[in-house]
Amino acid sequence: MTILSLQSSNTADKKILWRDSFGSGFSLGVAEVTKKHKGPVLVITSSARSASQIESEIAFFLGDSSQVVQFPDWETLPYDNFSPHQDIISKRLKTLFGLPEKSSGVIVVPVMTMMHRLPPKDFVQGRSFSYKVDEKINLESLRKKLQYSGYRSTETVFERGEYSIRGSKIDIYPMGALLPFRIDLFDDEIESLRTFDPDSQLTKEKVDSISLLPAKEIPLDKDSITRFKKKWIEKFDVDDRNSTIYSNIKSGIAPQ
Helix, strand or coil: CCHHHCCCCCCCCCCCCCCCCCCCHHHHHHHHHHHHCCCCEEEEECCHHHHHHHHHHHHHHHCCHHHEEECCCCCCCCCCCCCCCHHHHHHHHHHHHHHHHCCCCEEEEEHHHHCCCCCCHHHHHHCCEEEECCCECCHHHHHHHHHHCCCEECCCCCCCCEEEEECCEEEECCCCCCCCEEEEEECCEEEEEEEECCCCCCEEEEECEEEECCCCCCCCCHHHHHHHHHHHHHHCCCCHHHCHHHHHHHCCCCCC
């Protein structure tokens, strides 16, 4: 029996062992099984590097890159004093938001990524919202929504997870978006929605609606901060007054 004639396993107790696949043979086999399998296929790889290679190979054999999604690793080590790149956080959140609705295709995940805790589904869904042209906006309500979802207020928006409110203009760079958006208000109504270049700050294309995902995979609301402070005191025998991490999170700021 060749790898191309193997049937996919649609039951939890049925296991199939693939042997003697060389080069891109494994990816070809996954692509063939994906075409027959009723539901999404999860591929666990040994590393982030192999995940990227297998993702591109499966997409080639399927002939549709949109059918293959890689859930990326943080690419940071324990106790690193810097955060994962904003592009990585953006892709992870976009993938988590779309997974509940994914009924087919392939999800490629490095094994180290599988070992990390993930936010519950209602965390991502509950902190996601959208706006469309002609919809009314309450600025104070919008500000609270953005802060609740982990967005950071800045004078000028350059990176994902930032927003700026300047009178009747609102700039937001949502997670999962290729470009930031500029909202122009007429009184309290959205007059126009446009993408803009974060480098030049010049507007580009008009759009009818925008969707916003949470800016982080961790909550920084009042209850979460209280829980963090309690656990910190229980677990660490240090003076919290001299800890930058403790002070920042106490103030609702996500440290590196």
